[in-house]
Amino acid sequence: MPLIFLGGLIFGFGLGFSHMARPEVVLNFLQFEDFGLLFVMGGAAVVSGLAFALVPRLRERAPLTGAAYGRRLKSFDRNVLIGGGIFGVGWGLSGICPGAAYASLGVGNVTILWAIAGMFVGAYVQGVWRSQRAASGTTSAGAD
Template sequence: MSGERHLASTRRSPLFMPVIYVGGLIFGFGLAVSGMARPEVVLDFLQFEDFGLLFVMGGAAAVTGIAFTVATQYLDRAPLTAGRYVRRVKAFDRNVVAGGAIFGVGWGLSGVCPGAAYASVGIGNYPILWAVGGMFLGAYAHGYWRTHQSNLTEP
């Protein structure tokens, strides 16, 4: 019985993947329209010369905060996955601090975060592929390191 309940709770709607793709397209389009897919705009923000990114990020944070608050308060199941819809609190540890620092340095050096980098390729900024390659290399290195660390700690 509990196995059947688990299967039912992990079954996804057939609309799951199309909604994910449409959401990504809307996100990329928004980045392109707002200018956030252009590294020079992001670098101007990081140098306190243009605060447009602050309004873009602030607007996104406000919409997300409202959506999560309303959804977790009024919905008992996620609409597309039928899984429990609750907040997942993760531990704040040194991995979070180190990851945030590495992300910030990469963002400052390349001028874009990962989402904007992909959108930047979409508007024809092909040299940003070096930064995208660096992101993939960093993700691979992190996965390798975490796997190696977990193998060392297992008895």
Template sequence: MSHSRRLLFVSTIVIGGLSFGFGLGYSGMARPEVVLSFLQLWDLGLLFVMGGAIAVAAPVFFLASRTGRRAPLTGRVYARRLKSMDRNVLIGGAIFGVGWGLSGICPGAAYASVGIGNYPMVWGIAGMFVGAYGQGVIRSLSASPDGAGAPTAE
């Protein structure tokens, strides 16, 4: 990747992250108490925030995946990646849900939460890194010597 293309790629990621974080902060979804209220079905505001995001993003993904064109920054073909429902998806989803319920915030919003002054959330973010690293270690240990044992991440 050329230097100018890499700069454009990184700039796009930073702008996307800034808008994502600002949107989470502005909507109040970076506050764990708001997210916990949603999980307890007391405040369904998160549902409307997610619905608004889907309404903006879904048409773009729908159209982009049918053009046969390549992404301007990565050069990859736009395509849908489907993951089959298997044991790893169910167990991983359940563990993710427990972590979401205990911390009161999902991973993306955890970063935004630090941005609005919720500094104890740094411990939760550190826990996410340790958990992801631990999962990687377990997966590599359970892989067969020829590399065909454990499924790979998509």
């Protein structure tokens, strides 16, 4: 678990250092006024892509769990489309994504607690809704 903590520490520091933990920076990106976020996300995508491509070739098992590497493929269905849309609207309204919201606390943005609370309430409501659907037997095939 210390490696996970270290990864989170590096992630949070990077977000704070690049000013991506500030909602006004994210909102400027969403309004096509500042494209710095595009470069930060692009850099992260390149590093992640290389890691996902190379690490399974270098190691047989995951270093933290010892489990064999595998891919869980999720089909693109209605739930993914609707969930992504809801996530995007929330991101646009709050001006911050979940990872950056926590990093934003580290740079002194206490008002972001409203957005973090909203994320927890939204996740809880979705969990209750999914449980009720499962209990009534109306879950869709791609609900996972």
